[in-house]
Amino acid sequence: MEIRAFSVSEVNGYIKKSLAGDPILAAIAVKGELSNCKLYSSGHMYFSLKDSLSRIRCVMFREAVQNLSFEPTDGMKVLARGSVSVYERDGQYQLYVREMSQDGLGELYEAFEKLKKSLEQRGYFDPAKKKKLPFMPATIGVVTSAKGAAVKDIINTINRRWGKAQIFVYHSLVQGERAPEQICRGIRYFNTVQPVDVLIIGRGGGSIEELWAFNDERVAEAVFESNVPVVSAVGHQTDYTIADFVADLRAATPTAAGELVVPELRQVITRISDARGRMKAAMEKQVRFGVLRLQRVRDSYAFRQPLDRIMQYRQQADDGYEKLIKGFRQQHSNKKQLLQQRFERLCAINPMAVLERGYTVVRDPSTGQLIRSVGQARVGDYLDVMMKDGTLNVKVLDVKGGNA
Numbered sequence: 001m002e003i004r005a006f007s008v009s010e011v012n013g014y015i016k017k018s019l020a021g022d023p024i025l026a027a028i029a030v031k032g033e034l035s036n037c038k039l040y041s042s043g044h045m046y047f048s049l050k051d052s053l054s055r056i057r058c059v060m061f062r063e064a065v066q067n068l069s070f071e072p073t074d075g076m077k078v079l080a081r082g083s084v085s086v087y088e089r090d091g092q093y094q095l096y097v098r099e100m101s102q103d104g105l106g107e108l109y110e111a112f113e114k115l116k117k118s119l120e121q122r123g124y125f126d127p128a129k130k131k132k133l134p135f136m137p138a139t140i141g142v143v144t145s146a147k148g149a150a151v152k153d154i155i156n157t158i159n160r161r162w163g164k165a166q167i168f169v170y171h172s173l174v175q176g177e178r179a180p181e182q183i184c185r186g187i188r189y190f191n192t193v194q195p196v197d198v199l200i201i202g203r204g205g206g207s208i209e210e211l212w213a214f215n216d217e218r219v220a221e222a223v224f225e226s227n228v229p230v231v232s233a234v235g236h237q238t239d240y241t242i243a244d245f246v247a248d249l250r251a252a253t254p255t256a257a258g259e260l261v262v263p264e265l266r267q268v269i270t271r272i273s274d275a276r277g278r279m280k281a282a283m284e285k286q287v288r289f290g291v292l293r294l295q296r297v298r299d300s301y302a303f304r305q306p307l308d309r310i311m312q313y314r315q316q317a318d319d320g321y322e323k324l325i326k327g328f329r330q331q332h333s334n335k336k337q338l339l340q341q342r343f344e345r346l347c348a349i350n351p352m353a354v355l356e357r358g359y360t361v362v363r364d365p366s367t368g369q370l371i372r373s374v375g376q377a378r379v380g381d382y383l384d385v386m387m388k389d390g391t392l393n394v395k396v397l398d399v400k401g402g403n404a
Contacts, residue, residue, distance in 0.1 A: 009088065016086040019093065025084040030056065030095060031103060034076045035207045039065070047072065049080060049095065050209075057094040058082075070102050074208050075109035078102055108208050112215055115242060119217075124224050130248045131229040133261060136268070137197035139166045140261055141228070143186030146171035150204045150233070150254040157258025162265055168194055174203035179213035184222040191227050199226065200257045201243060202233030214241035223247055233257035355388040362386075365393070374399055 006014075019025050032049030039045045043062030048055045058080065072078065082097040119125065140158065144151050146169055155167055170186035173179040183201060190196050201223070203211070213219065214234045223230050223246045232247035233254045244250040251257035355361070362371040363384045371377055377396050385392040 008091070012086055012088040012091050015093075016088060019085055020083075022084075027081075028084060028095075029079060029081045031079050032056075032077070033108075034072055034078055035074055035209065037072050037074055045072070048207075049078070057092060058097050059094055060097040060100065064098050064100075068100060072100070076102060108212065112208075112242070115215065115217055115220075116245065119220055119242065119246065124220060125245045129224075133229050133231070133249060134197045136162075136263060137165055137261060139168065139196040141168050141170065141186075141190035141194065141196035141199040143170045143172050143183055143190070143199065143201040144203055144254075145174045148174065148204060150202060153254045154200060154202075154233070154258045157255050158262050161259060162262035164265075165262055168196060173213070175206070175210045175213055180216035180218050183213060183216075183219050187219075187222040187226055187230070196228055198231065198261050199228045200231045200233055200251075200254075200261060201247070202231075202251070202254050202257060203235070204254065205236040205239055211235050211239060211241055214243040216242075219243055220246045231257050231261055352388070355386070360385050360387050374401065 030049055032051050032055075035048040035050050035055065037045065037047040043065060045060045045065050047058050047060075049058055050056075060082075079101050080095060080097045081099040082095050084093060084095055086093045123129065142151060142154055144154075151169055155169075158165060158167060168190070170189055172182040172186045174183070187199065187201065190199050201214075201219075203214075205211075211234055214232070220242050223232070223243055229248045230246075231249045231251055232241070232243045233251040233256065234241045234243055235253075237252035249260060251260050363369065363386065364371060364376075365382060365384045369376075371383060377383065377399060379396050379399055381396045383394055383396065385394055
């Protein structure tokens with residue numbers, strides 16, 4: 001007998017119907033701790049409910065979110081009421097929450113606050129004990145997962161901004177029970193086996209339980225006891241861990257850590273250029289001061305005789321200067337004479353000079369056209385006759401030919 005093969009959609013649909021037919025799952029109340037809360041622009045909220053052994057995905061649609069009397073945050077204990085069903089596209093069962101009430105803060109948050117208070121009282125957060133980061137580190141240590149995106153962001157940022165530092169990566173788990181001890185070993189490694197100028201510890205973002213390794217007291221002690229300045233780069237900008245408070249400097253993200261530990265090469269070049277300019281100005285000032293001192297020594301009685309040759313050279317320079325001036329004046333005179341000649345030529349052909357000799361210029365006043373022939377004028381026309389000292393407006397009474 002051949003067994004029928006079902007499609008994935010048919011299987012998910014069958015499971016969904018089966019869950020919907022269960023009276024317990026159709027109206028269930030679940031108690032747990034909120035994790036990975038995300039409110040989308042649609043108004044829907046997605047999160048997980050978890051306890052010490054397991055978790056379940058949850059979704060709360062906008063209509064139910066609007067009825068909440070509190071703001072859900074990670075670590076908060078709540079009581080959620082709704083139904084369990086399957087999101088058929090992903091084959092993922094989840095709790096569709098219709099109501100949710102607050103049930104106190106999560107145990108992890110309580111432990112976080114307790115440890116934070118204890119370490120603060122012991123001086124682990126004292127600003128006076130923070131070590132200053134070197135301006136241009138030659139070696140940089142990184143304690144994180146060698147397989148995560150965080151280490152790539154750190155390395156890429158350092159190489160892009162500076163590119164002159166040697167980077168050492170100590171691979172460590174960054175979540176789970178074994179992570180704190182591995183992180184501590186990485187910190188000690190860069191303090192003893194492979195000393196570096198500055199140290200970065202961290203990982204990418206996550207829920208509070210995923211970041212919990214950096215809230216471990218052993219990690220806090222290792223950071224505090226480190227002789228190498230430590231930059232903590234755990235999670236995203238809004239994530240804070242105990243390591244952030246103990247570290248010498250906190251970076252909002254792994255990328256930001258790369259930006260904090262090294263300067264930007266272009267800015268360093270600019271600062272060097274400015275320093276070079278200031279140094280040059282200071283040296284020139286010293287040179288001028290030295291010249292003045294030298295002149296005072298030169299003018300003293302003991303050094304007058306050795307200056308005879310210099311005086312001769314100075315006199316030769318004066319002679320050369322006089323020749324130069326004389327040549328310049330001669331050239332100036334020649335140019336001036338040439339200019340005068342050309343000016344006289346221009347004056348000779350100047351129309352106004354012709355008028356000075358008794359000639360006139362006749363124009364048609366309406367068009368401004370020159371009248372060069374009697375054929376251009378008719379009896380009764382008015383013409384302008386320009387003379388050397390003015391213009392006559394005349395009327396043509398008669399027109400005669402050139403032989404008249």
